Amino acid sequence: MHPMVKPALRRAWRERQTIQFGVTPAHAVSIGPVDTATGSLLELLDGTRGLELLDAQARAMGLPDGLAGTLVRRLAAAGLIDDATCGGPAAEALRSRADVLDRLRPDAAALSVVDREPGGGMRRLAARRGIRVQVRGAGRVGASVAALLSAAGVGRVDVLDGGCVEPGDVTPGGLPAGAIGERREPAARGLVRRSAPQRPPRSAAGAGVGAGAGAAGDPGLSLVLVCPRDGLGAYAPDPGAAADWVEGGVPHLYAGVVEATGVVGPLVLPGGTACAGCLELGRTDRDPGWPRLLAQWRSGGRRIPVPACDLALASTVAGLTAAHALSFLDGELPLTTGIRWETSLPLLDWRREALAPHPRCVCGAARGSGSSGKTEGEDTSGAAGSHETMAG
Incomplete structure (x- = not known):
């Protein structure tokens, strides 16, 4: 082990014998009492020394035997120690690709804050390379989501959509102006490839677009992101379109913009959280006229010529959607799980x-779940962060 104090967390003396690691309440931790001599030992925890060398240098500084190991264990228990050599074979393979890792170092730093285990952040980042997701929709929201996931290290991002790129599909983080007139799937495939830290060969990049889950030699789908260009499909998702995912146990997340309203969620865990059918039945219970309205909106008889999809709002929805997707892919249950x-x-x-x-x-x-089928009312309070303080 080559321990280092997590460099992503700023540290400062709160008072003479207490050090605070981290700025924000979500991840800040205070450690104390810490005397000045022990505090000086912190400077040696930079990932370049093993425990034996740390002990020897601590003794050379006149500190008691075993103090270095005690300090490392204490900081590790508080989630403050990382390890420059941990993470397993996949993490080691990622470290060997300096060009790829340089692109992802900010992501690795963020994951080191989230994961308390030494080497856990790098382990999560390396695991992304083996993940396959599918994005349904390559408009202002979907294309940006696909680009963000690819840029964040997700190894395979398939995009499904029809038609050709229109001028209104162009966004700074999504499809470029040069793609106008191209078919959406090849254009999205190029966007995903350009965004990836490690660009796959063109043939490999194209092979997955449009492929079904479980194709020979392909990793199974970890997540489907439903980001239709017509945001109605995210606000009032069609249960029929999701039937195969529900039956096959494929998690899926809805996101889009409809009439200047951005929607992120729910993340559906089949058999565990509300699906598109639950949403439709619940809305019908509260509003008996809802099925008649939906039938007219979905029929296509009164399609609006230009969807109301503000660029900044679409980018906001795409960013939040990608963040929730990555949280789920990294092993967490984000606050879109069963929530919109x-x-x-x-x-x-x-x-x-x-x-x-x-x-x-x-x-x-x-x-x-033992649910009664009732949907909770709106809660504008949001989610409170946690603040862990450790002392002693």
């Missing part, structure tokens, strides 16, 4: 709606 977040122009206040599994839905999630 909405924000609308011009005030951009985020609203939270918890969505309960419906007892009449064929997905069966209500049987596992």
